[in-house]
Amino acid sequence: MVGDRTDNLQSHIDDILDILSENTTKKIEREELEKEFQKFLEYGVPVDQAKQSLIKKYSGSSETKTPISHERILIVDLKPNISSVHMLGRVITITEKEITVRGEKRKIFYGILGDESGTIPFTAWADFAFGKGDVLEISNAYTREWQSTVQVNFGDRTTIQKTDSQKLSESNYEPKTYTLKELRTGLGSIDVTVKILDVTEREVTVEGKKKQVFSGIIADETGKAQYTAWHDFKLKEGYVIRIKGGYVKTWKGVPQLTFDEKATVEKLESDVISKDITTQKILLHELVEKGGALDVQIEGTIIEIREGSGLVSRCPECKRVLLDAACSTHGKVTGVPDFRVKIVLDDGTGTVNGLLGQEAIKELLGKTLDDWTKLAAKDTALVMMELYDHLFAHRVTLQGNALGDEFGTTIIVKKATRADLDVSKEAEKLREELGGFI
Ligand SMILES: [Zn+2]
Numbered sequence: 001m002v003g004d005r006t007d008n009l010q011s012h013i014d015d016i017l018d019i020l021s022e023n024t025t026k027k028i029e030r031e032e033l034e035k036e037f038q039k040f041l042e043y044g045v046p047v048d049q050a051k052q053s054l055i056k057k058y059s060g061s062s063e064t065k066t067p068i069s070h071e072r073i074l075i076v077d078l079k080p081n082i083s084s085v086h087m088l089g090r091v092i093t094i095t096e097k098e099i100t101v102r103g104e105k106r107k108i109f110y111g112i113l114g115d116e117s118g119t120i121p122f123t124a125w126a127d128f129a130f131g132k133g134d135v136l137e138i139s140n141a142y143t144r145e146w147q148s149t150v151q152v153n154f155g156d157r158t159t160i161q162k163t164d165s166q167k168l169s170e171s172n173y174e175p176k177t178y179t180l181k182e183l184r185t186g187l188g189s190i191d192v193t194v195k196i197l198d199v200t201e202r203e204v205t206v207e208g209k210k211k212q213v214f215s216g217i218i219a220d221e222t223g224k225a226q227y228t229a230w231h232d233f234k235l236k237e238g239y240v241i242r243i244k245g246g247y248v249k250t251w252k253g254v255p256q257l258t259f260d261e262k263a264t265v266e267k268l269e270s271d272v273i274s275k276d277i278t279t280q281k282i283l284l285h286e287l288v289e290k291g292g293a294l295d296v297q298i299e300g301t302i303i304e305i306r307e308g309s310g311l312v313s314r315c316p317e318c319k320r321v322l323l324d325a326a327c328s329t330h331g332k333v334t335g336v337p338d339f340r341v342k343i344v345l346d347d348g349t350g351t352v353n354g355l356l357g358q359e360a361i362k363e364l365l366g367k368t369l370d371d372w373t374k375l376a377a378k379d380t381a382l383v384m385m386e387l388y389d390h391l392f393a394h395r396v397t398l399q400g401n402a403l404g405d406e407f408g409t410t411i412i413v414k415k416a417t418r419a420d421l422d423v424s425k426e427a428e429k430l431r432e433e434l435g436g437f438i
Helices: 002-023 030-042 047-059 284-290 358-365 369-378 381-391 421-433
Strands: 085-101 104-114 119-124 135-146 149-154 159-163 190-196 200-206 209-220 223-229 240-251 254-259 264-268 293-305 310-314 336-346 351-356 395-405 408-418
Touching: 002 030, 002 047, 030 047, 085 119, 190 223, 190 254, 223 293, 254 293, 254 395, 284 293, 284 351, 284 395, 284 408, 293 351, 293 381, 310 369, 310 381, 336 358, 336 369, 336 381, 351 358, 351 395, 358 381, 358 408, 369 381
Parallel strands: 119 149, 223 254, 351 408
Antiparallel strands: 085 104, 085 135, 104 119, 135 149, 135 159, 190 209, 190 240, 200 209, 209 223, 240 254, 240 264, 293 336, 293 395, 310 336, 336 351, 395 408
């Protein structure tokens, strides 16, 4: 059977290459084509459609670097700020809303669209006369990022046509299996098996109705994520459950699995997931690509100690750092002293910012807030010198939550250890052995 499928795949690739050779003089790598074709199939796009899409893509003008306008793009591949999106989508939800633009009342529509690869929020800035369940062929839509989530917008230039609903059959919404490490914005209809690390219940008001919401942290062997359940599935800390039919939102790059009464939740034997869930180790370029992640461990060299590091005074109410003894919200207050260090970490694959508080610094350098205060009393310049001497160009392992925004990714460090401690110990030993000659 496997042989059959491979042969089929090769003959489809041959077909595509044949057609392309008549339409374009561009050199097309078979391997690349194969990869893209397989991706379409993985998401359940019918073979003929996948072929058409690739033919359109590769026969497009070689001048354009982003051959997006006529090529169908899968929801999972949508990135922010694409100006000309051509896509196919089924309307999963749609809500009407009246807004006032420059004194004029206007109707807009927002909701969620889905295709074989996932779901995405949309906003229609005019009435395109479509409804729930319609399958739409959309041209010249555009994407934006809103609260770290990609959204698709339908504006003046956008054309939308209702199309044969068979083009995106509802069975395409069969949940697909993911690990928590793989979760990213826009994925819909997912199937995950996770352990619940904690549950917090709260009440919110949605459209005038009170609702119970359950949220917390889930984990599997690959990582951790936040979750929000809009239905009482009787979740308990320590339960291992399989959730079918959730979707992913992200906040500052941290994936958040959301599911409601439409999802199915099944309790499994607790040994399905290993007892000790370890912190996910991640390379910096992976982390930067994701934006952020919950509870990760990274290792790298400190290549910069940033301005703003050192002793600070915080507002007792909101913990914000005071400027000229005043909080921007609470005015003149008696500040609470604190110590923090802002760094840039590089591991050769990428860089992220790091924020280390008193505790993390104590772990790294053994000095307390008191020690730093005394040092600064002698001479404030000594603080920065000390930080440079013991942190700059040193290798460290950091653990914490990483948050991403337009300024990059920042890890809020909970645990810090020197990764090159042995090296410096060795050097010290050597120095002792040489009797202090060097
Ligand atoms: Zn304040």
